[in-house]
Amino acid sequence: MAGESPGHALQTTALVNEAYLRLVDVKKVSWQNRAHFFGISAQLMRQILVDLGRSRRALKRGGGANTLSLEEALIVSPERGADMVALDDALRVLTSIDARRSRVVELRFFGGLSVEETAEVLKVSPETVMHDWKLAKAWLLRELSVDEAHDA
């Protein structure tokens, strides 16, 4: 990701800029329609955020002697959070059995699209998107909980 020199504001705008720059790099793409554009930007956003997640993971290794292990964090704290990389992995598995629902997740979560916009892109009804979304989330949540139980 872009460097962290003081003054470099890594906020939503900057991330979008990064996505835009990557989009611009993809020359000779004609934006046939909104759907196409949103589809690609959601994918890029996912890529960027997962890459960021991977590099942060690398930095977290080798904590000092006084920090609690992840296991301790998981058991004693009521919170558990999946991280971006684990989600990406789980999403890939979902894609192999259900490409459309995986796409819904990508568009909604990474692309930030509303239910209606997602319905437009995928050319299905909003009700279908709603259910797709529910099912996919349940599946991912279950998948990620199993992962954490294994790591812990």
Add this chain to the structure above:
Amino acid sequence: MTPEYWERVALLHRAALQHEEDRRAAFLHDACAGDEDLRGEVESLLAHEGKAESFMEVPALEVMAKQLAEKQALGMVQRSGTKLGPYEILAPLGAGGMGEVYRARDSKLNRDVALKILPAMFTDDAERMARFRREAQVLASLNHTNIGSIYGLEDWNNLRVLVLELVEGPTLADRITGGAIPLEEVLAIAGQIAEAMAYAHEKGVTHRDLKPANIKMTPEGNVKVLDFGLAKVLEGSKNLDADPSRSPTFSNPSTLAGMILGTAAYMSPEQAKGKPVDKRADIWSFGVVLHELLAGRPLFQRETVSDTLAAVLKEEPDWNRIPVKAQPLLRHCLEKDPKRRLRDIGDMHLLLETASVPARGRRPWLARGTMAVFVVALGALSLIHFRERPLVSAPITFQIFPSRNLFQSTFAISPDGHHLAWAASDSGGILRLWIRDLDSLDIRVLSNSYPAAVKPHGGAPPFFWSPDSRFIGFQSGSKLATIEISGGPAQTLCDVQGTVVGGSWDRDGVIVFADSERGLMQVSAEGGAASPLTTLDPARKEVVHVLPSFLPDGRHFLYERASRIPENSGVYVGSINTQPGEQNSRRLLATTSGPVYVPSSDSDSGQVLFLRQGTLMAQPFDAHRLQPSGEAVPVAEQVGSYLDYGLFSASDNGVLVYRSGAGQDYQLTWFDHQGRVLGTVAEPGRYNSFALSPDGQRVAVSRTNPENTPNWDVWLLDPERNTRTRLTYDQVRATFPVWSADGTSVVFDSIRGGDVDLYFKRASGAGDEQLLLKSDAGYKFATSSSRDGRFLLYTVENPVTKADLWTLPLQGDRKPTPFLRTEFNESSGQFSPDGHWVAYTSDESGSDEIYVREFSSGSSQRSGDDMGKWLISKGGGTFPRWRGDGKELFYVASGGKLTSVDISAKPVFAAGAPKPLFQLPPGFIGGEVTTDGKRFLVGVPVGQSASVPFTVVLNWQTSLKK
């Protein structure tokens, strides 16, 4: 799971959701018609429905953006020197359970404080923040000598920061590693903790996270309890997921850790069960701490958190380990049922036999004065560490800040772990050896040490300890010497030819040391002739053998060979009983940062410590079979290196010391004759060499930018236009730039072809990098172009004749010719402006001096030919540079003073007496002078080198059982 099956699951899932919750089970039972797997699958997905509601509802972008903003702010905090309001960040103090802590300087009140960065997730809710502020005010009102104070709460750049009293000294956790502590002493400590608790409880504040790591002992003997009440105050953030629109889908694990209340081992049973807690939870924790102090071992800590909590809930402490006098007190503190537990810590004295403790009103602990004597007598934590066996299973880390004038130097901890020695230049540029005894605050200088000519980078080569931790072996001039750390003159052992890059001393009085010119040598610790153990193998393109480290058998040792062929560089094993040509040439480990062998308790195996790109790794090593065994594991991150070796050292008893190195940045600075700073060129950068263009307008630098390009590249800086242009784009190193006489090209050395050769490129950037000179002669770098553009002077490093001066005609047959090739080191050749003379550095006298010889094109000088050679410097000199009219020669005298000598060439060559001008800053690099001889460009080190602490880890090997 096939797509078809999945679609069936999906259909059923959708249909089930259309039924009411209590009807779903029945619906599924019917719809699945006996297919239990199908039903199970759908039900399990439905089970996640509730939690799934809020999952991923906040788009990734928003969550990430917030985290990135926090991370960015944290990143700024982590750079020491950052200012947070009136506080200047000095160094990190560690990451505790509730956020990261930094040492900072309060510039208004002129004192050091501790800054605790609060988890950001926590701080978004206005109502929660208001509550936090109220509670923080209560905590800040706690004013007691045994409680660490809260000074304030700062808002800074997306972060909330708590300003706390900085308490120096070890924690009780450090104290416990030493073993059981006598009752009197424990009671003295306990008394103070109890006073703190009584005071806070009376004010309605419960600690809730009392544990040895939170209890500090100052050097004066005061016990201070830290983080009182913070656990509860920060706890509010736990309930975030109750509000689905704000749930942190992807929490930062460090934030997670921050929400945890208490380390499991000190948690009261009611806390472990998740029930509400009151001050009696503190009494429990207090009991656990006391038990551990008295028994000298952990009480409830087990392998895993779940086991630990189970022990807290179910196991009875072993009362046999506790002196009888303390048992009633501890039994009452460690009552699992809070209703039956000691309620008021003030009643503590009632439970102690009065005979052991003098009564003094309501709280008869030992008078604080006695306590102070006690603790001072005991000294700091290192003394505690050196009891027989460390009993706690976790490593303990703390930091030592050396004196401020430390610069980029090497250090080594004694084998017994008691003394840390390092080499540092003081403000006078003199390199000395400093010693710090870890069991006191004493730092002293060894008076007879390192009289060395200031080398580039101002650092010292590694030194080594005797096995009894009484002597240090090091290089002094061209000799290997030893010195007793308790004082006394240095004893010379033998001569050395190059630089001593490390040594190792075994119990039988044999020393193996690395002589950069010869290979590894062996000498007796009594002195005498050194005999070779290894020689550089030219067929394997070996450059140097360094950093030997004895194995327990006292015969074999590990060492590092560096070769121009990467596959040949790494760790090898050698033997003192083997001839140089027959040493084992099978590489054991691929690393180029210097291996250190550390024995573990069983003498057949140990670990080899080495650096892999900034991470310190421990490779288990079978000392009996002389080979690595198993996987290397990381031990510490961000460990620095200096030139080719890592900044780490280990004792024989589990003490590891390392320093972070972010690398050294330099600021190119202009000085006048008096040493006043006239200006700078560009921003500071990671440079290793630079050259001023003939017209004085541009500077060619070799620099690296660690974030983007790990390699060194040549860049051109134009101070006038304030531009910085990259010149070389190769994937390999380009260093030591030299301008052509007409200023249109830059020559540099590179190892693209596998050998170090000279290349050049047009300064305009046009065209590619072109080969100027390729030869097998070895490592070479250019030093000077003659003004008429006909010749290039360059230095070649050769295993036999060492460093030599060669010339390359830039026209005609371009056949390189040796200019001065002797068994001594000649380098830094510089053409005089009229091209008739060459000034250079040679160590033929035993140390570096500046000489001038005549240059007539096409002729070689013979070493025996003393006609036509003039000695310019007195008492040491390097870096010769001519003034533009050839009438003055500048150089750096040993000790670091820039010195000038008047030269007259007609009718005969004569040099005047050296005139010192000004002291160069320690650790400087480079050195160029303008044509008029009035200004000097020097690379001055900048950055945190002086305030980067030593990190000391006790029992570091216990973290390896993973």
